[in-house]
Amino acid sequence: xxxxxxxxxxxxxxxxxxxxxxxxxxxxxxxxxxxxxxxxxxxxxxxxxxxxxxxxxxxxxxxxxxxxxxxxxxxxxxxxxxxxxxxxxxxxxxxxxxxxxxxxxxxxxxxxxx
Amino acid sequence: xxxxxxxxxxxxxxxxxxxxxxxxxxxxxxxxxxxxxxxxxxxxxxxxxxxxxxxxxxxxxxxxxxxxxxxxxxxxxxxxxxxxxxxxxxxxxxxxxxxxxxxxxxxxxxxx
Numbered sequence: 495x496x497x498x499x500x501x502x503x504x505x506x507x508x509x510x511x512x513x514x515x516x517x518x519x520x521x522x523x524x525x526x527x528x529x530x531x532x533x534x535x536x537x538x539x540x541x542x543x544x545x546x547x548x549x550x551x552x553x554x555x556x557x558x559x560x561x562x563x564x565x566x567x568x569x570x571x572x573x574x575x576x577x578x579x580x581x582x583x584x585x586x587x588x589x590x591x592x593x594x595x596x597x598x599x600x601x602x603x604x605x606x607x608x
Numbered sequence: 609x610x611x612x613x614x615x616x617x618x619x620x621x622x623x624x625x626x627x628x629x630x631x632x633x634x635x636x637x638x639x640x641x642x643x644x645x646x647x648x649x650x651x652x653x654x655x656x657x658x659x660x661x662x663x664x665x666x667x668x669x670x671x672x673x674x675x676x677x678x679x680x681x682x683x684x685x686x687x688x689x690x691x692x693x694x695x696x697x698x699x700x701x702x703x704x705x706x707x708x709x710x711x712x713x714x715x716x717x718x719x720x
Contacts, residue, residue, distance in 0.1 A: 599651030
């Protein structure tokens with residue numbers, strides 16, 4: 495079964511450092527998303543991406559965050575200057591179409607900012 | 609905030625049907641009802657979605673009331689591996705994709 499792959503599974507970084515979280519969506523999917531989940535809290539939408547541009551972003555997704563699809567397979571989330579409160583699980587997801595459909599989520603990257 | 613209301617937790621005996629309710633009284637005419645689940649801290653897993661008709665797939669059945677103000681997810685023969693947090697989400701996606709607004713969900717414990 496096709497799956498969304500995220501690397502690394504766990505990343506530890508120092509406050510103020512830049513991090514890049516990587517995702518390989520399902521190969522024939524065209525719509526890509528990032529979500530995050532702070533420990534013990536709800537899963538929160540960050541951003542959606544289609545046709546090489548951001549479709550929608552949440553209030554969480556401020557200037558410290560950026561997304562990119564650098565090639566035909568990867569989708570990345572960059573946090574420019576990490577804060578302690580960025581510590582969370584980050585989930586990548588993809589969908590084949592833009593309409594009401596099934597979203598496939600990756601297993602997540604646990605980001606720990608120290 | 610999430611537009612759905614679910615019980616915080618439920619128990620179910622292994623092998624029995626698990627019926628998870630969800631209220632979405634403010635749903636609009638073209639919004640879909642989605643169900644996802646999350647096992648431990650893994651990525652959410654899609655279960656099923658529907659607009660107004662009842663839906664069934666290999667994982668579950670979705671029963672939506674005629675007025676669409678509530679729905680029930682049915683896992684016909686729950687196993688221990690179905691222990692998870694189940695999220696009922698109401699959403700409308702357009703041509704550029706959409707977003708899922710997760711609430712707290714229902715923590716389902718399947719017991720031997």
